[in-house]
Amino acid sequence: MTRSTGPLQQTAARDRRAWRSIRRTLRKSKLTAVSIVLVTAIFVIALFAPQIATHNPTKGNFRAMLASPSADHLFGTDELGRDIFSRVVYGARISISIGLLALIVGLLIGVTIGLLTGYFGGMIDLIGMRFIDVLLSFPGILLAILISSTFGAGLFPVIFAIGLYSVPTFSRITRGSVLAVKETGFVEAARAIGASTPRILFRHILVNIFGPILVYSTLRMGSAVLTTAFLSFLGVGVAPPTPEWGLMVNTARNFMREAPHVILFPGMAIFVTVLVFNLLGDGLRDLLDVKQQ
Amino acid sequence: MISYLIRRILIGGFVALGVVTLVFFSLHLAPGDPISMLIPPETGGAATAIADQIRAKYGLDKPLFTQYVIYLGNLVRLDFGRSINTDRPVVTALAARYPATLELTIAGLIVALVIALPIGIVSAVRQNSLLDNVSRVFALAGISIPSFWLGLLLMLLFSLRLGWLPASGRGGPVWTWEGLQHIILPAVTLGAMASGILMRLTRSSMLEVLRADYLNTARAKGLPERTVIYAHALRNALIPVITVLGLQIGTLLGGTVVIETVFAWPGIGRYAIQGIMGKDFPVVQGSVLALAIGFIFVNIIVDVLYCAIDPRITYD
Numbered sequence A: 001m002t003r004s005t006g007p008l009q010q011t012a013a014r015d016r017r018a019w020r021s022i023r024r025t026l027r028k029s030k031l032t033a034v035s036i037v038l039v040t041a042i043f044v045i046a047l048f049a050p051q052i053a054t055h056n057p058t059k060g061n062f063r064a065m066l067a068s069p070s071a072d073h074l075f076g077t078d079e080l081g082r083d084i085f086s087r088v089v090y091g092a093r094i095s096i097s098i099g100l101l102a103l104i105v106g107l108l109i110g111v112t113i114g115l116l117t118g119y120f121g122g123m124i125d126l127i128g129m130r131f132i133d134v135l136l137s138f139p140g141i142l143l144a145i146l147i148s149s150t151f152g153a154g155l156f157p158v159i160f161a162i163g164l165y166s167v168p169t170f171s172r173i174t175r176g177s178v179l180a181v182k183e184t185g186f187v188e189a190a191r192a193i194g195a196s197t198p199r200i201l202f203r204h205i206l207v208n209i210f211g212p213i214l215v216y217s218t219l220r221m222g223s224a225v226l227t228t229a230f231l232s233f234l235g236v237g238v239a240p241p242t243p244e245w246g247l248m249v250n251t252a253r254n255f256m257r258e259a260p261h262v263i264l265f266p267g268m269a270i271f272v273t274v275l276v277f278n279l280l281g282d283g284l285r286d287l288l289d290v291k292q293q
Numbered sequence B: 001m002i003s004y005l006i007r008r009i010l011i012g013g014f015v016a017l018g019v020v021t022l023v024f025f026s027l028h029l030a031p032g033d034p035i036s037m038l039i040p041p042e043t044g045g046a047a048t049a050i051a052d053q054i055r056a057k058y059g060l061d062k063p064l065f066t067q068y069v070i071y072l073g074n075l076v077r078l079d080f081g082r083s084i085n086t087d088r089p090v091v092t093a094l095a096a097r098y099p100a101t102l103e104l105t106i107a108g109l110i111v112a113l114v115i116a117l118p119i120g121i122v123s124a125v126r127q128n129s130l131l132d133n134v135s136r137v138f139a140l141a142g143i144s145i146p147s148f149w150l151g152l153l154l155m156l157l158f159s160l161r162l163g164w165l166p167a168s169g170r171g172g173p174v175w176t177w178e179g180l181q182h183i184i185l186p187a188v189t190l191g192a193m194a195s196g197i198l199m200r201l202t203r204s205s206m207l208e209v210l211r212a213d214y215l216n217t218a219r220a221k222g223l224p225e226r227t228v229i230y231a232h233a234l235r236n237a238l239i240p241v242i243t244v245l246g247l248q249i250g251t252l253l254g255g256t257v258v259i260e261t262v263f264a265w266p267g268i269g270r271y272a273i274q275g276i277m278g279k280d281f282p283v284v285q286g287s288v289l290a291l292a293i294g295f296i297f298v299n300i301i302v303d304v305l306y307c308a309i310d311p312r313i314t315y316d
Helices: A007-028 A030-047 A084-120 A122-136 A142-151 A155-182 A185-192 A197-234 A245-255 A261-288 B002-028 B034-038 B045-058 B064-076 B090-125 B130-144 B147-161 B177-210 B213-220 B225-262 B268-277 B281-309
Strands: none
Touching (some): A030 A084, A084 A197, A122 A155, A142 A197, A142 B002, A142 B268, A142 B281, A197 A245, A197 B147, A245 B147, A261 B147, B002 B064, B002 B281, B090 B268, B090 B281, B225 B281
């Protein structure tokens, strides 16, 4: 029997090669492999919070206020006697959902602006990029603070604020890639056979920037979790008694002298989650060979 | 050079106008009128008349666009309005607080550079050594750690437990002993925020430059390795670092909002948060603008600084 080299087999062979190279890279970069496991673990904790938590995260117990960590309360209790371990576990749910939704908002707005400005150029490019400049000229989290304070504490303003905060990153990556890809042969060819503009944008250009988008989504996920905590810490984020990590640190900080565990564990949760997403983002960047922007 | 400077300032002005517009309209979209918050609801009919009077005083009864034009006109005359809660001019409060924020930002920047530059350089020169690996882990941790938490931990250790440093407030200007003691913890917290990114960038930029041919030329000339690295490589490696430094100053200015809240530092960031809590439009507008415009200004300076460092960059 002759070896078949049909298109299907070729694709399969290419896939196998790709997987082998990914496996090889993962073996070499143990940190990336570990971060994939840890990110999965965080998602599992968020998903199964009710099963993992040992107590009701919002129910106080006035007989056990500011209790130190023990077998019953793994991370101790806070100033209202609530179980910190359960609050931290439920907090993963809050942070991951806000992070993911904010990421979707940022991607939708950012990629759209990037596609339009990059592909059409001219006036659209000028206006779009100036808008991005204005967004970028807000120092750090000031923009998110402004939006959150405008619409009051609550989930949706926070999601929108944090999403908007990622818009410049995504629109710049998309625009840069569109500019690079626009003049290449295959886009020219697609246009020549009469492909419509949306088809070119989505089928030919967007698929080519999948790598950078994936890498920056992972990194933005870390920074979204961090910004969520910042806003809640400042009192313009999620409203109490939601078990949000930043909020937990803020409400408990007056008691940290007597009971340091009240700020230790929620802060540690933020730190580890952000660290793990950043590790994964760095790993993916090396794996997919995305240039630093 | 001059024409570039003018163009750069014009663009900066345009962006500043955009910031003003965004801040103005986003705050006025906010539900909840500050005046109705000042007057208790149980006062009834008589209060409505008073409320209208107060609204008229602050121009809140006019159409939004008219308010916007009046606001722009006032800004040009450096009139940021009066605080609704204290009735004091915002510009005076800003002027009183700007030195504190500026001092904290600069101190934070110095801390960040003192940590990031030497470690980043050594990390690159001894790539993959133990020191390199340890410092890379530290850089990643610096990027990932929530600064308010780091600040609280430092405060817990050095103020509440050991009693070495004051926990909060500003002791006076930084050149006094009191002032210096008070600024250490907030500055270290703020500097740690920026040092991670700067360290990674110094390292990667230095690694790239170390492979350049002109370094071999310099070595071939018989220059000592020290001169090759610190005079030839470092100067070229610093160019991308300075670009990011401009952006990092923005992060630092934004970071002051959080750090000032943690350490009760009497700067603009804390003033902004107080304004947000009190629904005090002019205060929030004024402080956000002061920070954003400061940031735009810094970036113009950074752009111009390039030519001092890299004569190859021209402004055409």
